[in-house]
Amino acid sequence: MGFFIYINQKPLFMKHFKNIIVGCLVTFTVFSCKTKEVVIQAQEVDDIVSYLASDELEGRNTGTEGIEKAAVYIENYFKEIGVQPYYDTYRDSFTVKGKNAFNVIGYLEGTDPVLKNEFVIIGAHYDHIGFGEEVDGDTIANGANDNAAGVGTVMTMAKYFAKTKSNKRSILFTLFSAEEMGLQGSKYLAETLKKENIDLYVMLNFEMVGVPLVDKDYTAYVTGFDKSNLAQKMNEYAGKKIAGFLPKAGEYRLFMRSDNYPFFNEFNVPCQTFSTFDFTNFNHYHKVGDEADIMDFNHMADFVNTFIPAVKKAVNAPTKEIKLTTSK
Template identity: 80%
Template sequence: MKHLKNILGICLVSLSIISCGTKEIVIKAQEVDDIVTYLASDELEGRDTGSEGIEKAASYIENYFKDLGVKPYFDTYRDSFTVKGKNAFNVVGYLEGTDPDLKNEFVIIGAHYDHIGFAEPVGDDKIANGANDNAAGVGTVLTMAKYFAKTKSNKRSILFTLFSAEEKGLLGSKYLAETLKKENLNLYLMLNFEMVGVPLIDKDYVAYASGYERSNLAEKMNEYAGKKIVGFFPKAKEYQLFYRSDNYPFFKEFNVPSQTFCTFDFTNFDHYHKVGDSSDKMNFDHMAAFVNTFIPAVKKAVNADSKEIKLKPSK
């Protein structure tokens, strides 16, 4: 009876996970905090492409993948290219699908890990730490990688892609998209995460999707989640955000649903490309809830028997 009570207690703690006695796991706020706080620390000096700081960030991501057992997709984790004579590299982890047929189809889960390095000083502070932009997105991708690596619950293969040189004009994602297209990768979806470190205010959804009207992605994600987690944000269309993040090169090369999820609405965070974009401004309880809310929907997308998420005819 004592053991039964212990088991019941564990199940109650884990109600947000789906079920007791399975491999399902929950992402905790501290796990996201650890990732974002390191990547946005002064030690990394704003992770500018080609800098010593972004080298440290790449090594951190590589080690995170190694610890999880997520393999490199290429010969190494680094997908190398150059930007104005400087070495740059995307970091790409690979988790093979468990279904003998569906594993030949791929889902990309991505975020950029570079930032701008330095910004207009405030007092003695000149480091643009890039916590929300976009260490928060990296934290989301890495904790999703943890979930799928631990549960081994992905029928399709997943590439966990962390891009460099986004701030230089989406150069890292452009390079990787072109490389994968030349390899004839069978890409189903590209799901990108950008600036998700603080919650939306007075919205009836958790995040908005850029290019909302281009596919049924939002509709299917809400169906998979059993609640409205993705909404339409008019300013995303007005400012053409679909073309301004790392989803776009994959749409351009593969012509498949490739969209960005974001919680920055231009009113809920005042430190875009400023030295104030630091980890102490992040809401890690929100971030953990965000990841745990999105994982079941992403999992159903990855495991759907057919390609249910589709582009809509262009108008």
């Protein structure tokens, strides 16, 4: 997790059990303008997170065989759903502390002849720390909530837009490596894209969304809440309050501690993170207990399906309606 915080956390008061009907949820469709919409199901995010957080991948540390397997999995998913690579391949390669690393980037060109020249980045980091302090013989820090859950969100959003072809602006679906080493993957890509002079409208980052918030009147909080009108616009687009303010996010300066921050630094446009980690609902940060079986996949599917309509309206807004209120 990029927030880079080490705190004494409160116990996890609620365990989130997989619903036995996760695998047999009824598929339903919504018809709008005679277009069949894609609805993301709990089993889909379960499949993604459970693989990425499996012992086979050994905690997905940058430069390891485990993160290589994760990258191949993401690449194959993009190929299957029809999301193209942005560069010659899906991999954006760089070196960090003597290790070979790579972001994985999928690309959907916008459908509007003018707006397609503007970009929206939807991102999450797919690396984790590898191994942690042993508990009952287990040393693998699987990183389910941190941040396989964010990756599952980005991948299923990519599926939605690939199937519906409903993005007027171009979208980069970016999965970052070396986040746990100091946001190195996002820093490298932000600098590269800035040199390439892309017209970045907004960057939406997803971090630790595998369990729901507790006693909040919104779905996720936004880091750097006051830096832009992103939360207000997302709530307007969704027709309900899906993005809110968490005081502790400001206290711990979380805006500067995830992969949104390098893009904000380079482009000086709205680049912010959505999260449901509220410092009380999850006590396995960078620990071996961050396993897929404590994720709430019904919550995750609802999270994705709640955010997609708002993201879609942001991607298709006729003008750049999301704006900074304070610059760097």
